[in-house]
C-alpha cells in the first residue's frame with residue numbers, strides 16, 4: 001500500500017489533503033467534522049487583529065459560473081476574513097488541536113502591515129499549539145482597500161518585510177500565501193524566500209466579476225443595487241494555478257522552496273497534478289463548499305490506488321516529477337509530428353470537427369465522401385493542432401497519433417526524424433510497447 005503520509009516543512013499530517021482557509025475552516029464545528037471525514041489538515045479561516053471583528057455583507061456573497069449540466073465551474077466571493085472574535089477562534093483552535101493531535105492545524109493571519117501588529121498576534125497564535133502560520137497576502141477585495149491582503153501581496157518588498165517579522169517573532173513554520181493578481185508570480189515567491197519563509201502556498205482568489213444583472217445594470221452578486229469585484233476560485237482557476245505553481249517550482253531562484261498547491265482541486269487527479277508539478281501538499285476550498293467534506297475519501301483512495309498501480313511508494317516519489325518536463329516554447333521538439341484520427345465507430349456525425357477545422361483552422365477534415373456525410377482527416381493538410389479533439393463532444397472519438405521516426409509526413413513530405421524528446425516511452429516505439437507488456 002502506498003504511504004501517503006505528508007511532512008510539509010516539518011508539519012505532519014496523515015495525508016496531503018488540507019482544507020484551505022475559508023468558510024469550511026471558520027469554526028470548531030466545521031473543522032471537527034472535516035477531521036472526522038478524513039482531512040489531513042486545515043488552514044483556519046483568516047484571523048485579524050484583536051478588536052471589533054470585521055462585518056460581512058448580509059446579502060449574496062457568492063456568484064458562480066456553471067457548465068451546461070449546472071455543474072459549478074467557478075465561484076466568486078465577496079467575503080472578508082473571519083467575522084468572529086479573535087479570542088473565540090483562538091480558544092477553538094487550541095481545543096481542536098488538542099482533540100486531533102495527528103492532524104495539521106495552521107493559522108491564517110492578516111493584520112495591518114506594521115511590525116507591532118504582527119508582533120502582537122504571533123504569540124497569541126503560538127499559544128494555541130497551531131503547527132504553523134499562513135500569511136494571507138491574497139484577499140483581493142475588502143481587506144486590500146484597507147492596506148492588507150493583496151495590497152501587501154502585490155509588493156514584493158512588503159512581503160519580504162512581513163515574512164522577516166514573522167520569522168523573528170515566532171518559532172512556527174511560515175507559509176506565505178500568494179495572490180495570483182500579479183503579472184509575474186515568481187517575484188512575490190522570491191521575496192518570500194528572501195524574507196526566510198518556509199514555504200509558499202498558492203493561489204488565492206482571482207479578481208473577477210462573474211456576471212452582470214442586465215435588468216438592474218449591476219454586477220453579480222448584487223447587494224442593494226450595487227456590486228463589486230470578488231475573488232474567483234473553483235475548477236475554472238485550476239489551469240492558472242497549475243501554471244503558477246510550475247513557474248515557482250522551476251525558477252532557479254526558488255527551486256526547492258516547498259509549495260502548498262491550491263486552486264480548483266476537486267478530485268485526486270487534480271491533487272496529483274499539483275503534486276507532480278512541485279506541490280508538497282494541496283489545499284481545497286470550493287470543492288468542499290460544493291460537495292461537502294466527504295470528497296476527501298475519493299481523494300485518499302484515488303491517490304493511493306494510482307500510486308499502487310504505478311509503483312510509487314511515498315509522496316516523495318511523485319512530488320515534482322513533472323517539473324523537468326515543463327519547458328519554454330523554444331525548447332519544444334519541432335520534429336515531432338502528430339495527426340488527428342477519427343474513430344468511425346464512435347463518430348456521431350455531428351460535424352463539429354469539420355466546421356471548426358474548415359472555418360478556423362487548416363481545412364483538414366472532410367464533410368462528405370462520395371456524396372455521403374463522412375468525417376475523415378486528410379493527413380496532407382492536418383498540422384496536428386488538436387482543435388478537433390477538443391471540440392468533439394465524444395470522448396476518445398478523435399485522437400492525435402504521433403508519427404514514428406522514419407514515417408513520412410504527408411503534409412510536408414519530410415521523413416520524421418528519430419529525435420522525439422520522449423521516444424523511449426513513446427507509444428509508437430515498438431520497444432516501449434514490448435516493455436509495457
Ligand SMILES: Cc1cc2nc3c(=O)[nH]c(=O)nc-3n(C[C@H](O)[C@H](O)[C@H](O)COP(=O)(O)O)c2cc1C
Pocket residue numbers: 020021022023045046075077079080081082108136138139177203204205232233234235237262263264265283284285286287
Ligand atoms: C468564500 C471564500 C472565502 C475565502 N476566505 C479566505 C480567507 O479568509 N483567507 C484566505 O487565505 N483565503 C480565503 N479564500 C481563498 C481559498 O482559501 C483558496 O485560496 C481559493 O478559494 C482557491 O481554492 P479553490 O479553488 O479550491 O477554492 C476564500 C475562498 C472562498 C471561496
